[in-house]
Amino acid sequence: MQELNDEYFMQEAIKEAQKAYDADEVPVGAVVVMNNKIIARGHNQVELLNDATAHAEILAITSAFNFLGAKYLPEATLYVTIEPCLMCAGALYWGKIGRIVYGASDVKNGYLHHTKEPGPFPAKTAITKGILEAECAFLIQSFFRERR
Numbered sequence: 001m002q003e004l005n006d007e008y009f010m011q012e013a014i015k016e017a018q019k020a021y022d023a024d025e026v027p028v029g030a031v032v033v034m035n036n037k038i039i040a041r042g043h044n045q046v047e048l049l050n051d052a053t054a055h056a057e058i059l060a061i062t063s064a065f066n067f068l069g070a071k072y073l074p075e076a077t078l079y080v081t082i083e084p085c086l087m088c089a090g091a092l093y094w095g096k097i098g099r100i101v102y103g104a105s106d107v108k109n110g111y112l113h114h115t116k117e118p119g120p121f122p123a124k125t126a127i128t129k130g131i132l133e134a135e136c137a138f139l140i141q142s143f144f145r146e147r148r
Helices: 006-022 056-068 086-094 133-147
Strands: 029-034 037-043 077-082 099-104 126-129
Touching: 006 029, 006 037, 006 056, 006 077, 006 099, 006 133, 029 056, 037 056, 056 077, 056 086, 077 133, 099 133
Parallel strands: 077 099, 099 126
Antiparallel strands: 029 037, 029 077
């Protein structure tokens, strides 16, 4: 089986972000990958669930925990279209995520952007940024431009 790459999985996260966009949610999408397979997906559902914690990353890792029947994800990679916020970074820390890959930086709310790499994570957590950055940024910029 061919090894899928970061761009492939980020495209899948972008598809999740598009679902949020279409539902009038801030368009952030995420997928959790293990062994070259998507085991969980999530997109922002803050408005739908009336829950400020219903971020794409939180929903995706919760789904991954349930799928695996585990509370830690050291072998997993989270692909997310926008840099995680402080809340999501904390959840990823406690979930012991193995790798975080994000598309666009979030200068205002992104947690990793404001700390020295690897941020709050153990040295084992790898962080990759800027994968399909333009596509990820375009979706969220379009969303907010329409609302101004």
